[in-house]
Amino acid sequence: MGEFNVINTRAPRLDAAAKATGRAKYADDLSMPGMLYGAILQSPIAHGKILNIDTSRARRLPGVKAVVTAKEAGLVKYGVSPARYDETLYAYEKVRYVGDEIAAVAAVDLATALEAVQLIKVDYEELPAVFDMFEAMKEGAPQIHDEFPGNLTAEVHQEFGDTDAAMAECDLIVDHTLLSKRQDAAFIEPHCCLAHFDLDGKLTLQTSTQVPHYVMRTVAMVLRIPVGNVRVLKPYVGGGFGPKAEATPLEMSAALLARETGKPVKMNYSREQVFLHSRARHQFYAEMSLGVKKDGTMVALRNKAVLDGGAYTSFGIATVYYSGSLLGGPYKLKAMKYDGLRVYTNKPACGAQRGHGGVIHRAAFEQLLDKTAEKLGLDPLEMRLKNIMATGDVTINELDMSSLGMKECLEAVRDGSEWYKKKGKLPKGKGIGSACGFFVSGAGYPIYRSDTYHATVIVKLSEDGGIVNVLSGAAEIGQGSDTMMAMIAAEALGVPLDCVRVVSGDTDLTVDLGAYSSRQTLMTGHAVKEAAEHARAQVVEVLAEMMKCDPASITFRDGKVFFDGGPGNFEEIRKRYIKEHRGWTDPPGGEYLTFKEAARMAYLAKGTIVGTGKYKPPKLGGSYKGAAVGTSPAYGCSAQVVEVTVDMETGEVTVDAMTDAHDCGRAINRTQVEGQMQGSLSMGLGECLFEEVKFDSRGRILNASLGEYKVPTSLDMPNVNTIIVESNEPKGPFGAKEVGEGAIMPTIPAILNAIYDATGVRITELPVTPERLYMAMKAKKKEK
Secondary structure: OOOOOOOOEOOOOOOHHHHHHOOOOEHHHOOOOOOEEEEEEEOOOOOEEEEEEEOHHHHHOOOEEEEEOHHHHOOOOEOOOHHHOOEOOOOOOEEOOOOOEEEEEEEOOHHHHHHHHHHOEEEEEEOOOOOOHHHHOOOOOOOOOOOOHHHEEEEEEEEEOOHHHHHHOOOEEEEEEEEOOOOOOOOOOOOEEEEEEOOOOOEEEEEOOOOHHHHHHHHHHHOOOOHHHEEEEOOEOOOOOOOOOOOOHHHHHHHHHHHHHOOOEEEEOOHHHHHHHOOOOOEEEEEEEEEEOOOOOEEEEEEEEEEEEEOOOOOHHHHHHHHHHOOOOOEOOOEEEEEEEEEEOOOOOOOOOOOOOOHHHHHHHHHHHHHHHHHHOOOHHHHHHHHEOOOOOEOOOOOEOOOOOHHHHHHHHHHHOOHHHHOOOOOOOEEEEEEEEEEEOOOOOOOOOOOOOOEEEEEEEOOOOOOEEEEEOOOOOOOOHHHHHHHHHHHHHOOOHHHEEEEOOEOOOOOEOOOOOOOHHHHHHHHHHHHHHHHHHHHHHHHHHHHOOOHHHEEEEOOEEEEOOEOOOOHHHHHHHHHHOOOOOOOOOOOOOEHHHHHHHHHHHHOOOEEEEEEOOOOOOOOOOOOOOOOOOOEEEEEEEEEEEEOOOOOOEEEEEEEEEEEOOOOOEHHHHHHHHHHHHHHHHHHHHOOOOOEOOOOOEOOOOOOOOOOOOOOOOOOEEEEEEOOOOOOOHHHOOOOOOHHHOOHHHHHHHHHHHHHOOOOOEOOOOHHHHHHHHHHHHHHO
């Protein structure tokens, strides 16, 4: 008999049948009687003063039921971090990017709403715009927000240890730079929502979001509704990856229009509007210096970051902190200095995307590590192993590695890829590269300043004892959190998985901060386990009294009850249960009492059995400014080896093989862990080789469609060798921690290092298009 009965298996997803058969209802599938349709007017210019807004023609159009502007919406400022609330629902003095929201319309159908939007006349005084983050910081550059001179959203300066002194001890200092481009998350389902008010004035907002809790709070704040009168429901979601992790003008507009009209209002973003709303990956510039000893021991790191954040802050403060803090590990360092700038430009706002803040700077650091190993004449993978941290270590910036299987991950990909047989032995045009990374298992603190629990969960047993209901505000967005919750509840209670039902994504049920920062397995999972154990304890209490036995002697497994490991004398309980259920077609049988019978006895003694669970991290982080960002109860880690072929005549890169090992603490569902690993690698491959949001000289997006914005398909992905490493995280439920985001960290640098191995060219600008690589190879050839 194994240690676990439910977790650490390959159980099917709870939502598999609904999705496979088309029965799953997404936001765009929803409708209500008398429903109106909304549309938003967005700025056609990148920067300008609003002189006048004339909505009269739109209001007169037959079928139009409401037109709203800043006049109706008010000027409540909002955003993600209270430290930088710099948005209003609609622009009221000036617009700051092409796509800035100005007004919204509700009409009897979408065609009428879109026509009405075109009838709104706005007079602008166009202002000079700035689209380059370096230009935006120069003296005399157009100022996007008057209260933030120099167009700086946030400025971070941190030092851990004495970097100058540590660098002076080094035998070698190596420099490196990397410039990325803005990217889009390219989720399949555009944002969509449906809002309505009931007769008591309560708003119900059904929306495609990762964070029902934060949407509820923001909508209540901006529209000045008591938060108890706002209910957010999350239907099935077609992907999020970060950009759906904050409240949108779409959601607030739908709610405002529903209040104005007294009717349900449905609103969608078009694919172009998804790009315009953005909140996806920033453009990053990384500049680094690594100091080492002759034997390859890493000593000190200098790290400079400049981020193009677009017109508003969104998650930007956290992003610029993450770019520094997440380089504190997984390697040992004596000193580290970080200077980060997040800059406003007249482009759509950037936010959080998978691997928030850490992906590009991890890529630059892992490239730098390879570059350093080459100068020292060392194997880059062996140099990583030499410097790797282990369980119990604390990073230079005070992040606690309570579990860390980084060494095991590196060894697994080394052996799984046959590294020693290939490194330095491949023909020209073929290369192999390695990289590491690590990421948080949930942000240590909520986005808003609060002592709130990060997750609360209710586990309720049905009155007949046969069904376990898990009630949670958590956000299942395709990553499998509902299945994770069901498996943890089943394991903790000792019942089969098919006895568990999950209802989630409803702010009226419980508090859950949502699906971001890879938090749900550790944090929500903790709350589920506690709630299930609370319910279990109530059943055990009643059963022990009835059986006149020690509660500690009672265990549940696979729906059966064991008394000191045996069946016990339970005949009277079974007779009582069967007597109550005469005529039922599923009377219990067998040599063991069932959990169903035991739970029924508990109900008869106590009433409905309800277990409650909660989770809030312990106090985390140091005393320095910004210490809260990057803190987490635990950290997942990954290592990857990638093999590529480069066409030396065209610069085209083909990824031939990927070997990925990820330490997830303990896999709750092994298939889902592998799916998250594969998804991360696919996303990282696209960001490395294809993806770039392109703008014209006036700030308009040139490729705002999935036809023009290239993402990987199954034809671009090789078979992936996924290796699960389990370090048994002591702070995680059943030892589990993150996998959703951390697995993307090594992908870009592993590909870049493999390209260098194949060509001798070290790329310093993403994406690695054939043209860019071809020209770099040509320049290298000319140099020689």
